[in-house]
Amino acid sequence: MAATALPPSGDPHGAPGAGASPGAGAAAAGKTCDARGMIEIHRMYRASFGEGPALVRGVAEGDAAHADLVGDHLSMLAVSLHAHHEFEDEHLWDTLEERAPACAGHVDRMKEQHAVMLVHLRALDAALPAWRASGRATDATAVLAALDGVNAALAVHLPDEEANIVPVIEAVITQKEADAASVHGRRATPKGKTWDQLGAILAAQPDGGDEWLRFHLPAPVRGVWRLVGRRRYLANRAALTGTE
Secondary structure, X not given: OHHHHOOOOOOOOOOOOOOOOOOOHHHOOOOOOOOHHHHXXXXXXXXXHHOHHHHHHOOOOOOXXXXXXXXXXXXXXXXXXXXXXXXXXXXXXXXXXXXXXXXXXXXXXXXXXXXXXXXXXXXXXXXXXXXXXXXXXXXXXXXXXXXXXXXXHHHHHHHHHHHHOHHHHHHHOOHHHHHHHHHHXXXXXXXXXXXXXXXHHHHHOOOOOXXXXXXXXXXXXXXXXXXXXXXXXXXXXXXXXXXX
């Protein structure tokens, strides 16, 4: 089974990372599914959490309205990452261990990394309300510390998962099972945040999201994005960054 040919534990080389082309898809020889969605959502987490500290520091002292807006954005990201990991914890790890026993060590490491990430995400969840209500730097300190923890955990987890788990997914997981992760993520998106989250995903892709749109969305939905969604996303971005 393909799992026996995985890269060494923790070796990120050869991972289908930020520059990987999604063109081959599940039709490539030996693949049971196309797992590009994992790489694409990882790009969004890297970019969006990565800019989080700058967004927080860009809020003027005591500007609770701006802090609430940025905090709402960070909360959306946290909800998304919680849901992403919950799906893997509940639906992916046991399946991989059953179908690809050789990857058990990798799966154990993923579980450990998720546990570390959960600590930082919960710290972010706990820190946001006070800062959103006050906009004060004293309350922002806990938010920034939590974001530093999330970003450090992402820097360890994402390349490891891309190098050592994605190849196994594409060897033993069906397309229906892989697509269920995207469905779970969409259902977890907070009400009213669809365009903001879609825009963040698109902005994180190497080509600005054109390939993502063509592959994942039917023409009518692409049209709604271009006519309505993009404008709303850009307005939100301007408000977040204070460039309105």
